Amino acid sequence: MKFIALIVVxxxxxxxxxxxxxxxxxxxxxxxxxxHVSNYYIEKTYEETHAPNFVTAVVTDYRGFDTMFxxxxxxxxxxxxxxxxxxxxxxxEHFYRHIPTxxxxxxxxxxxxxxxxxxxxxxxxxxxxxxLINKTVxxxxxxxxxxxxxxVVAHGDYSPGGGFQGGVIFGSSLILxxxxxxxxxxxxxxxxxxxxxxxxxxxLIYAGIAAICMPMGGNFIDYGxxxxxxxxxxxxxxLGMLGVEIGVGIAVMAIMAIIYINIVSxxxxxxxx
Amino acid sequence: xxxxxxxxxxxxxxxxxIAAITVRxxxxxxxxFGAYSFLMCLLWTVMGAVDVAFTEASVGAGVSTVFFVAAxxxxxxxxxx
Numbered sequence: 001m002k003f004i005a006l007i008v009v010x011x012x013x014x015x016x017x018x019x020x021x022x023x024x025x026x027x028x029x030x031x032x033x034x035x036h037v038s039n040y041y042i043e044k045t046y047e048e049t050h051a052p053n054f055v056t057a058v059v060t061d062y063r064g065f066d067t068m069f070x071x072x073x074x075x076x077x078x079x080x081x082x083x084x085x086x087x088x089x090x091x092x093e094h095f096y097r098h099i100p101t102x103x104x105x106x107x108x109x110x111x112x113x114x115x116x117x118x119x120x121x122x123x124x125x126x127x128x129x130x131x132l133i134n135k136t137v138x139x140x141x142x143x144x145x146x147x148x149x150x151x152v153v154a155h156g157d158y159s160p161g162g163g164f165q166g167g168v169i170f171g172s173s174l175i176l177x178x179x180x181x182x183x184x185x186x187x188x189x190x191x192x193x194x195x196x197x198x199x200x201x202x203x204l205i206y207a208g209i210a211a212i213c214m215p216m217g218g219n220f221i222d223y224g225x226x227x228x229x230x231x232x233x234x235x236x237x238x239l240g241m242l243g244v245e246i247g248v249g250i251a252v253m254a255i256m257a258i259i260y261i262n263i264v265s266x267x268x269x270x271x272x273x
Numbered sequence: 274x275x276x277x278x279x280x281x282x283x284x285x286x287x288x289x290x291i292a293a294i295t296v297r298x299x300x301x302x303x304x305x306f307g308a309y310s311f312l313m314c315l316l317w318t319v320m321g322a323v324d325v326a327f328t329e330a331s332v333g334a335g336v337s338t339v340f341f342v343a344a345x346x347x348x349x350x351x352x353x354x
Contacts, residue, residue, distance in 0.1 A: 172335050263347065
């Protein structure tokens with residue numbers, strides 16, 4: 001059976017490779033893709049939108065619908081993860097470490113929770129390792145990662161990157177926090193409810209900015225019509241893109257955290273990596 | 274004159290892909306996928322698609338590897354086929 005599968009896969013691969021022979025060369029100026037719309041974007045984007053990075057301009061302005069529904073897809077992924085995995089039956093037993101002595105407490109009655117802080121800290125049953133160096137390094141590193149993420153979001157229309165990448169980087173800083181400290185620490189800092197609200201808010205910001213253009217007399221996602229709302233002389237379309245990018249960034253950040261927390265703790269939000 | 278870099282990276286990509294489907298340890302597969310994504314990111318950069326490379330680096334090599342590792346942590350590390 002495996003042999004037949006190998007033959008089928010090889011034949012399909014050979015067919016696909018044969019098909020690529022007809023493709024235009026890389027960077028060929030006379031290829032169909034770069035004959036029609038590409039030239040328009042390259043020549044007119046800066047004039048029309050004042051966004052130096054015209055990839056962002058194409059993604060969030062000219063092709064804004066695509067990005068909006070992409071954000072909606074990401075939102076649905078987070079929602080699906082939540083609906084499939086979330087488990088509200090809390091665990092009865094908890095483990096705590098007494099920090100000064102290193103003694104481990106096993107609390108069997110789940111109702112009572114120790115207050116963690118200088119004296120006690122959570123401990124996972126499945127993932128015991130605990131390393132001061134890791135914690136310290138990550139504590140120093142995480143703010144820089146987050147500032148870099150904000151930089152990426154804010155410079156979406158100037159340099160490579162944008163809301164999606166910035167949001168992913170911010171979300172991964174939260175994941176790093178959960179890995180280096182404890183899942184419970186993250187869940188206590190950022191409540192599940194807040195993450196859910198942030199995810200929905202991000203999508204709403206995008207759809208909202210796009211929809212505001214309609215009562216202003218334009219089409220959906222026609223940022224040019226937002227001019228009366230903004231100070232005179234500002235690059236309206238670039239600012240519209242920035243707002244949209246911020247929405248995407250918030251949504252993606254929250255959803256990455258939701259997916260990670262739900263997967264790693266099997267939906268119980270108590271312990272994980 | 275960057276075609277040799279192209280070819281070298283492509284060779285590594287193919288090695289990573291083959292290794293990822295032959296290795297039986299799923300954790301190793303996750304890491305190999307991360308390496309694969311990173312090499313693809315280098316390839317996009319060589320081709321001048323910096324935005325795509327950025328996405329590949331942050332999503333492909335970063336977060337999705339973490340999701341794979343998290344899923345393996347909660348399931349089993351050995352594949353049965």
